[in-house]
Amino acid sequence: MDLKTPLYDAHLEAGGKMVSFAGYTLPVQYKGSGVIKEHLAVRNQVGLFDVSHMGEVVYEGKDALANLQYVLTNDFSNLEIGRVRYALMCNDNGGVIDDLLVYKCSDDKYLVVVNAANRAKDVSWMKQHLFGEVTFSDQSDQYVQLALQGPNAKEMIGQLIKEEDIPKKYYSFTEHADVGGVSCILSRTGYTGEFGYELYCRPEDGVTLWHLLLETGKSLGIIPCGLGARDTLRLEAGMPLYGHEMNEEITPLETDLSFAVKMQKKDFIGKKAIIERGEPKITRIGLQLTDRGIVREGADVYFNEKKIGQTTSGTMCPYINKACAMALVEKESVVIGSLIEVEVRGKKIAAEVVEIPFVKK
Incomplete structure (x- = not known):
């Protein structure tokens, strides 16, 4: 219920x-x-x-930072008290378990905000990988x-x-x-x-x-x-959503989130697998329809009659009054301005590859 x-x-x-x-x-x-x-x-x-509905968990203790450094992709060693930082949490294969925000309350206390649908699995994963002097608590209901x-x-x-x-x-x-x-x-x-x-x-x-x-x-x-x-x-605004632009099979680098992945860190869960995968073979792009229609997730994307990927999210964007979508496609298969086609209910409709975000403010 x-x-x-x-x-x-x-x-x-x-x-x-x-x-x-x-x-x-x-x-x-x-x-x-x-x-x-x-x-x-x-x-x-x-x-x-x-x-x-979003989840909130807290890491406290002398080793709170070390735990975050290991379980998350971003680097928090230089995060100041009173600042927030975006990060991904990966599995052993480099896929994304969740994307989240980390709030630094003090040198030994961090509030982590996770996606609602992932709260249970996130809490379980974080608990499994605790080490040292740290207290972990799920405070979502508070x-x-x-x-x-x-x-x-x-x-x-x-x-x-x-x-x-x-x-x-x-x-x-x-x-x-x-x-x-x-x-x-x-x-x-x-x-x-x-x-x-x-x-x-x-x-x-x-x-x-x-x-x-x-x-x-x-x-x-x-x-x-x-x-x-x-x-x-x-x-x-071109912001990715878990379960659409990212999931447990896709690495952060494959969905254009490398800014939140600090490979120079000594180690984090998924780092070895990301390295072993080599250069990403897919990337996230933005599409704007030039034909009438709306594209949702899961639509095949074609360039020069060749299927190059699938849409991950799509809708009519009210502020710019244009139908837009994001897609994961073969890396370097298209560039900004490329004219492509998206298959919707068996019919191919025209679109153009555009910059993300779709709205510029």
Whole structure:
């Protein structure tokens, strides 16, 4: 049976159309708005998402850093307190178990945010590979997580918090922020390609924070947003999604995430396998349809009549009003500007290889 976030009733009151996602019942969109309106609110004003289904785990102790260095691909040895860093967690074959964010709270405490659908397997994998003086805890049920995204988010937060407590840099956070009387972790992060924040508070404060943000943002055009807009926004911004652009068979290098893989580190799980695979034979590209239609995941991609790969995600992108997709294809088979074809329901439709992200802001 699906779980409910502490905001379940608030979503129903706001007209949320509830669906099953990652083991939770969550709003896909809201009555009176819909995916396109919610998407455009985030691009032009500000939108509010309930992302409490995400998982949060904590590493604490003298060897917390050493554990992260071994189990994750990125290098955290130079991560400063109050900063956030993206990373991948690989299996022994170099495939991606999950992508996640690491928050450095102190020299011996790190908060790691994982994807909801992967929470159980991530926790199991992390526990299997613990060593040294470290305490590991799954604290997912101790947080409500809200995402406040859009150009008006800064003005909104400025009305609710002391100026000195607002995280100034992208991928930075304030661990103990008073947001309108609610104690939060406030980070300048997001999954929309827009300026924005993510807020973590206690479950018992979640509804209060939700209503506080919606009330504060009224004059700035805020609306609640669901999973539908979250997906179209991330795709338009060229952001990969686990289970689509990456999985346990694909290495980070094969899906264009090498920036988060530090091969110069002494060791991490999957490093040996990635080296043994050699130069990646596939890569992630962006496609923009030139014919009418919409491409979803799993569509074959052709160049000069030869199949070169498959799409991994696709939709109509509301802000740019174009149908776009991402695909994994044979490396160096095409370049930016190449004219290709994508097979949809037995019919090939024309597309062009374009730069990712699709929206430039």
